[in-house]
Amino acid sequence: MSPVSLSKANMLARRRRWLVGVGAVAAASVVAWLGLTLAPAPAPAPLPSPNGYDDLLKAGAAASPNVSDYGFMSNAALRQLVSTNAEALRLLRVGLGRKCAVPPATLTNSGAMLTELAGMKRLAQLLVAEAQVHTADNQPAAAADSALDSMRLGNQISRGGPLIHHLVGIACEAIGRGSLLKVLPELTPAESRRVLSALQEIDRTRVSFEEVARNERAYFYRELRNYPNPILWVRALWNFGASRQLALEKHKRIVAFNRLLATELALRCYCAERSSGPPPRLEDLVPEYLAAVPEDPFSGRPLIYRPNRTKWLLYSVGPDGVDNGGRPGRYASSRPGDIVYNQP
Secondary structure (H helix, E strand, O other): OOHHHHHHHHHHHHHHHHHHHHHHHHHHHHHHHHHHHHOOOOOOOOOOOOOHHHHHHHHHHHOOHHHHHHHHOOHHHHHHHHHHOHHHHHHHHHHHOOOOOOOHHHHOOHHHHHHHHHHHHHHHHHHHHHHHHHHHOOOHHHHHHHHHHHHHHHHHHHOOOOHHHHHHHHHHHHHHHHHHHHHHHHOOHHHHHHHHHHHHHHHHOOOOHHHHHHHHHHHHHHHHOOOOOOHHHHHHHHHHHHHHHHHHHHHHHHHHHHHHHHHHHHHHHHHHHHOOOOOOOHHHHOOOOOOOOOEOOOOOOEOEEEEOOOOEEEEEOOOOOOOOOOOEOOOOOOOOOEEEEOOO
């Protein structure tokens, strides 16, 4: 066969492969479109009554718009901010004391939903501002309670909601955890025990990622019904899968940070109450300090713990799943490394 004929044959073969690929994509899109348009929408789960999420929405709407400036405020300005937002804080804690679930009706208007979630984040920032006021008043236990409420808020936001709610919830929990870390060294052993119990309860009642993924799929499919072009669905489905993987990693990170924090606090309580060095194994903390040895969400095995006479190294293997000897990795980076709790 001549070079010209061979080139034409290769070109035709590539064109056939391209046409076959386009045909497969189109067929998959049509099948998905038919499945979504013909299949009945799943019935939403019944909402709790009263629903604490309604109180959280009211609290977010009542919070001052300048709450996000708390990090730059003087003590006097922080006190004024907390005082001005007393009603928002009251409603927030009413909501935290009730069962919560995101109402499906709040998911039908994307603009309103984003406004509501921005209000939720302001509540987390308001709680940290309150914690800073308590710290200035030499009340570390009260500051810890405010920080814990921010972490609880993050968990409650996720209940019944899609990925966007869970991601905002993770941000709120991270805000609270950062505030809690600052006051831990000031807590008495008894206060540390109470915070430890609260951290384990947050972990025990955490919304699972499987539940969040189910909510996201239901929300995603409802949204797709509004778009009649099935060809565009393939791209949407691809983006859905990619965003789900990124959210899963963030979920595992917040779980790992929470368990590292609880385990660190349990180790401090063990040493303070026994006037001794750290235990040789994490199993020695069970059941007096921990209900069980915390599992690393990235490996499915216990968190890595390496004690010496007076200190210890405690870490998760992180997203790469590899034990890097406690060398911290960079957040939002593909470089290898562990998630490490560094002792202050």
